[in-house]
Amino acid sequence: MALTYSPEQFFKPLLPHVDPILQLSVFIVTICLTLLGVSRNGASLIYTLLRYLVQLCLMKDREIKDLSARDQKILSDFPTDPRSVNDCLDLDPDTVIYAVCPDKSCQATHAPKFKDGSPIPIYPSRCKNQRSGRRCRTQLLRPRRISNTTIFLPIKSFVYFDPANWLGRLLARPGLEAKMDAAWDRSKVPGVDPDLMFDIFDGEVLRNFKGPHGRAHFSEGNGEGRYVFSLSLDFFNPLGNKQAGKKISVGIISLVCLNLPPDIRYKPENMFLVGIIPGPSEPPLMSINFFLKPLVDDFLKLWEPGIYFSRTDGHRAGRLVRCAIVCVVCDLPAAKKTAGFAAHNHTHFCTYCHCTSNGRGYGNFDYTKWSYRSNEEVRRNAKEFNNAFNNPRSSSKADSIVSRTGVRWSQLLRLPYFEPTRFVVVDPMHNLLLGLLDAHFDTFLGIRLPKAEPLRPVFRTNFSDAWKAMSKQESASMRQLIGHLEKPMSADLATPDGFERWVKIFGGKHLSVLELISDELECSPIPSDTRKSGRWTRVDYARGILQWVSYSLSFDYYVLISVYSAQHSSRSTLVPITTGLLTWRSGVF
Amino acid sequence: MEIQSDIRKLIRPSWLTSVPANLGQASHGKLKADQWRALGTIFLPVSLLRLWSNVKSDDNVLSGTNSRSIRCLKILEITLHLVSAVTVATSRTTSSTHAAAYFQHMLAYLEGLKELFPDYKFTANHHFALHLYEFIKFFGPVHSWWTFPFERVIGMLQRISTNYKLGKYLWFIVR
Numbered sequence: 001m002a003l004t005y006s007p008e009q010f011f012k013p014l015l016p017h018v019d020p021i022l023q024l025s026v027f028i029v030t031i032c033l034t035l036l037g038v039s040r041n042g043a044s045l046i047y048t049l050l051r052y053l054v055q056l057c058l059m060k061d062r063e064i065k066d067l068s069a070r071d072q073k074i075l076s077d078f079p080t081d082p083r084s085v086n087d088c089l090d091l092d093p094d095t096v097i098y099a100v101c102p103d104k105s106c107q108a109t110h111a112p113k114f115k116d117g118s119p120i121p122i123y124p125s126r127c128k129n130q131r132s133g134r135r136c137r138t139q140l141l142r143p144r145r146i147s148n149t150t151i152f153l154p155i156k157s158f159v160y161f162d163p164a165n166w167l168g169r170l171l172a173r174p175g176l177e178a179k180m181d182a183a184w185d186r187s188k189v190p191g192v193d194p195d196l197m198f199d200i201f202d203g204e205v206l207r208n209f210k211g212p213h214g215r216a217h218f219s220e221g222n223g224e225g226r227y228v229f230s231l232s233l234d235f236f237n238p239l240g241n242k243q244a245g246k247k248i249s250v251g252i253i254s255l256v257c258l259n260l261p262p263d264i265r266y267k268p269e270n271m272f273l274v275g276i277i278p279g280p281s282e283p284p285l286m287s288i289n290f291f292l293k294p295l296v297d298d299f300l301k302l303w304e305p306g307i308y309f310s311r312t313d314g315h316r317a318g319r320l321v322r323c324a325i326v327c328v329v330c331d332l333p334a335a336k337k338t339a340g341f342a343a344h345n346h347t348h349f350c351t352y353c354h355c356t357s358n359g360r361g362y363g364n365f366d367y368t369k370w371s372y373r374s375n376e377e378v379r380r381n382a383k384e385f386n387n388a389f390n391n392p393r394s395s396s397k398a399d400s401i402v403s404r405t406g407v408r409w410s411q412l413l414r415l416p417y418f419e420p421t422r423f424v425v426v427d428p429m430h431n432l433l434l435g436l437l438d439a440h441f442d443t444f445l446g447i448r449l450p451k452a453e454p455l456r457p458v459f460r461t462n463f464s465d466a467w468k469a470m471s472k473q474e475s476a477s478m479r480q481l482i483g484h485l486e487k488p489m490s491a492d493l494a495t496p497d498g499f500e501r502w503v504k505i506f507g508g509k510h511l512s513v514l515e516l517i518s519d520e521l522e523c524s525p526i527p528s529d530t531r532k533s534g535r536w537t538r539v540d541y542a543r544g545i546l547q548w549v550s551y552s553l554s555f556d557y558y559v560l561i562s563v564y565s566a567q568h569s570s571r572s573t574l575v576p577i578t579t580g581l582l583t584w585r586s587g588v589f
Numbered sequence: 590m591e592i593q594s595d596i597r598k599l600i601r602p603s604w605l606t607s608v609p610a611n612l613g614q615a616s617h618g619k620l621k622a623d624q625w626r627a628l629g630t631i632f633l634p635v636s637l638l639r640l641w642s643n644v645k646s647d648d649n650v651l652s653g654t655n656s657r658s659i660r661c662l663k664i665l666e667i668t669l670h671l672v673s674a675v676t677v678a679t680s681r682t683t684s685s686t687h688a689a690a691y692f693q694h695m696l697a698y699l700e701g702l703k704e705l706f707p708d709y710k711f712t713a714n715h716h717f718a719l720h721l722y723e724f725i726k727f728f729g730p731v732h733s734w735w736t737f738p739f740e741r742v743i744g745m746l747q748r749i750s751t752n753y754k755l756g757k758y759l760w761f762i763v764r
Contacts, residue, residue, distance in 0.1 A: 037749065054640060169651045203729035232739040238747055252746065254739060266738035268745060276746075286649035329734050332713065345711045352720045362711035365699050367719060425724050426717040429735040432675050433622040437629040440671055444706065445633075 005312040007168030009090050019074050025050045026085055028359045033082050036093065045083040051078040057574035085136055091398055096294065096524065099154030100278060101127040103138040107283040109158055109290040109551045110140060120151055154510060160275045160294045164307050165253070167321065170270070171225070171312040172256065178314055180227060180259035184219035196461055200230075205326060205422060207474035212304045212322065222304065229272075231295075231412075232329045233338045251277030251334075253291065257461030258326070284388065285408060292411040299415060325415065327423050339424040340382055340410025348406025351424050377422045378534050381407040413422050464518050470512065477509040481517060485549065495549035514541035523548035595636040609651055622737070630676050634669065641665040660705070667701035670694045678721060683730045692722040 015023050032038040053066070058071045065077075079085050098109040105374075108129035114120030127136040129249060141152040171177050183201060200206060206228065211218040219226050235249045253274040256265055262272055275292050277283060301307060304323040309315075327520070330334060332344045335351070342348055347356045353370045380544050381401065386409035388398035402408055412418050467478040492498035506514070518563065519542050525536040525544035550564065590652050596610050606627040609620070641661040676693035688728065695718050702709060728734045 066753045106668070193684070195686065197729035198681075199730050200733035203727050205727045230734060234736070234743060235738055236743045236747065253613060254742060256738070258733060262733065265733075266741070268742065271738070271742060273742075281721065326730060327734050329736055331736060332717070349713050350716060350720070352723065355716060357713075360714055362716050363699075363703060364716075365696060365703070365719065367696070422727055425728060425734045426721050427734075428678055428721060428731045429622050429737055429740075430719065431714050431717050432678060433625045433629075435712070436671060436718055437625045437675065438620070439712070440668065441625075441629070443634070444702070444707070445637075445668065456736075485634065550648045551649055 001304040002308045003164075004308045004310055005164045006167055007172055008171035008311060011311060014089060019070075019075055019077075021054055022077055022079075026079065026089075028086065029079075030091070033086075035234045040082055043470055044080055044177070047078060047080055047082070051075060053069060055309065068165075084283055093169070094162040096160045096162065097121065097154070098158040098160060098294070099123040099138060099140045100156040101136060101138050101505070102156045103127065103136060104281045107287040107290065108132060108136065108137060109293070110154075111294075121153075121199065123152070123154055125152065126357065134392075143584060146245070146465060150412075153550055156278050158278060158291060159424050161273060162303065163272065163274070163295070163298045163323075166272045167227075167307075168309055168312075169353045171321070173308060174313055176260070177225070177312050181225065181258065183261070184226070200327075204417075209324070209326065209417075212306075213563050218322075218324065218537075221320075221322065221514075223308075223319070225319055227257055227259045227321065227323045228326045229257055229323060230327045230329050231338075233256055233288075233332055233334050235277075238279070248280035249282045250279040251288075251291070253277065253295065255325070272520070285337065289340075289409070289411045291379065296411040296414050296577075301321060303415065303417070306403045316380040321570070324417055325412070325423075328412070329425055329426055331429060335424050337425070338410060339412060339420055339447060340408040341420075341424075342402055342406040346406055347403070348405075352421055352426075373421050375419045375421055378407055379413060381405040382409040382413055382420070383407050463517070467513065467516055470556050474510045474513050478516070481513060484518075489549065493546060499546060499550070502546050503539060503542045506545060507537075507539040509538070509542075511538050511541070514538055514545070517541075520545055521548055522555055523546065592636040595639070599635060600633065602633070605631070605642050621736050622740075626675070626679065630679075631671055634672055637665050663701070663705055668704065670698035670701060674698060675719075678725065679731055681732065682723055682732055685726055688722050688725040690736060691725060692719070695722070697721060714730065 015026065025047070028050070029043050032046060033040070033043045051509065055075055056162045058075070059066055067163075088341050098111055101108045101110075106127060106129050108127055108130065110123050112123055114121060123140055125139070125141050127138040127140055127263045129136040142153055142155050143150045144153050144309060151315065171180075183199075206218075209218045209228075210216070211220065219227070220376065231253070232255075233251060233253050238331055239248060239252050248333040255272040255274055257270065257272070258265065260270055274295050275291065277288075284290065292586055302321070302323040304319045304322075308318060308320050310318040312319050312321075328338055330338055336342065336344055339351065345357070348354070349357055349362075349485070351373070354374045355364060355370060385398055385401045385405075385407060388401060389409065396570075410420070413420065463482065464476075467475055484502075489498075492502060523544045524546055527536065527540045593610055596608055602672065605656055606623045608624050608628045612628070630731075642665060643660070671694070674691050677691045678685075680687060699711075699715055699719070702711075709711060724734070725731070
């Protein structure tokens with residue numbers, strides 16, 4: 001007998017008999033709260049402001065006491081706390097919160113129990129997971145005081161979202177159910193080459209995917225809803241992928257309904273987030289199964305006998321729905337973990353064949369001699385492993401099975417239709433784009449340059465140490481300017497635009513610094529207006545210095561040398577300067 | 590570098606993923622998967638074909654003494670095999686013919702690599718690349734089974750602003 005799920009709440013009109021002004025306000029704030037990331041405090045502020053705005057509009061040419069009873073009611077009904085509104089709108093999906101063992105080498109999950117109708121979940125106080133013959137017994141809970149009573153809540157929790165609830169919501173949305181049902185014959189268009197594949201439904205796996213009773217194709221369900229999903233599991237760093245910084249790893253389990261047309265399939269509102277595996281470290285090899293277990297439990301029900309939805313968009317009287325997970329889409333490390341295979345650097349590294357990294361290793365491209373894994377064989381190995389793993393006396397045997405076969409066990413194997421060899425896809429994005437292209441360009445084409453050499457100074461400035469006595473900011477300015485002066489800038493200075501750009505850069509520095517440089521280089525500032533008298537501005541100094549640079553460099557380097565030698569007693573610096581300038585002028589820099 | 594100037598000069602549709610014009614310097618950071626795709630299937634073939642393919646005539650003149658250009662030509666050849674394989678594999682529609690073409694190119698690329706760089710240590714990715722052939726036949730066009738959309742979700746989650754307080758969710762439910 002199929003379970004029944006009644007998604008009636010998704011068909012009720014939202015906020016019935018409520019004034020449109022209020023409906024709109026609630027809508028605005030809810031969007032801010034859920035989509036735009038406004039905090040709860042911010043949301044109540046917006047409510048208050050909106051209320052005031054509405055009040056002002058209503059009172060346009062009346063006193064507040066003259067407002068009609070209806071208007072008064074709008075104002076008094078204005079919500080203040082966004083939480084109460086969320087409850088009315090029923091936005092939160094159904095969840096089950098599991099307690100996770102905080103020991104990072106265990107990370108077992110524990111389901112809550114509820115005592116007759118009380119909303120307070122009860123968890124075991126210590127971890128019950130058996131590891132190599134011993135109970136883990138790590139403390140799971142910590143006390144929390146809520147309104148003068150102490151309750152025990154998990155230290156670490158895993159929030160699991162109910163697939164039936166999500167599916168009910170999806171099927172309640174207008175038009176989607178019809179599109180999802182049509183997926184099975186979308187590619188059966190006459191006149192198109194039957195060999196061409198437009199979507200996953202044209203692939204071999206789904207074309208030959210048998211239904212729960214093994215005879216008919218999965219899509220032939222006599223009016224039942226038959227939907228297929230892809231499962232993805234990936235670990236990421238919520239703090240961003242900076243080289244420096246904390247490395248923590250959080251997992252994400254998500255499902256995508258492949259029956260949705262490809263253009264809307266991957267919109268965030270259409271993807272199902274099953275749960276977030278809490279950090280800060282990835283669960284160890286077999287512990288990932290704790291997080292998959294609730295999902296697999298539900299998908300077993302969704303396969304046989306199916307779940308009966310008492311109402312969907314296209315079927316007012318209800319409909320039986322059956323679902324299947326037909327592929328696991330992950331990057332290599334996560335795919336291995338999820339599907340219960342040994343890591344990708346294990347000797348038996350491949351999920352699809354018996355190639356090993358010993359002997360000819362990864363470079364064995366003699367594909368005609370590869371022997372492929374079969375579905376039954378992997379399942380047999382996995383079963384063997386699981387039996388040994390769960391028996392406290394044979395944990396070493398379990399290890400030997402892994403090193404012999406490269407197979408562990410995964411919850412996904414409980415799904416009767418799951419084929420560990422074919423359903424675990426090799427992700428083309430990681431494999432081809434991030435893997436092969438990256439490696440090829442890096443190793444063989446050598447695109448990655450060695451770190452760009454800092455430009456050699458074209459000439460060496462030799463200012464007196466006067467600037468070192470200046471303030472911190474001023475000497476920083478000075479250092480930057482010296483850096484600029486030593487750069488090859490003749491090409492820039494030759495064009496008016498380039499010249500102006502440098503004037504801007506130089507003119508942005510401290511006046512005292514510019515004065516000093518101007519003094520020591522013996523160049524006079526050039527004012528923008530020759531008739532102007534009095535104090536020079538920073539831009540004037542900048543123009544003077546740059547004029548000096550471009551003049552001495554691009555017209556006659558002997559001038560520079562003479563200027564230079566006038567300032568420096570040592571003549572030995574002159575040779576590099578001249579050669580530097582010569583190469584510079586011939587455009588090598 | 591020639592490739593950098595080609596990236597700047599190439600006129601391309603605005604929807605195409607942009608590739609750092611200072612390619613090769615560490616400052617642009619790691620390239621994203623899609624940038625690799627754009628670079629590999631569009632920019633590099635254009636540049637490398639221009640740079641390396643016309644050395645052929647010189648070779649005839651020098652009667653094979655120019656070993657560098659011959660090597661370049663060979664590397665170009667395997668690069669183009671790889672690029673073709675990627676292009677065929679990421680096609681929006683596919684077929685068993687596509688899959689077979691992919692396999693031929695990928696095999697040619699890998700064999701070529703082995704010949705040109707006998708010391709190179711292959712990785713598991715090179716092995717799995719050959720299996721992609723089977724998966725294209727099993728599941729059809731890659732857009733329904735690659736991880737791009739999921740990685741995007743991760744990007745979204747990373748950008749959510751939080752107060753760095755974990756586990757208060759339950760607390761609110763109980764209240």
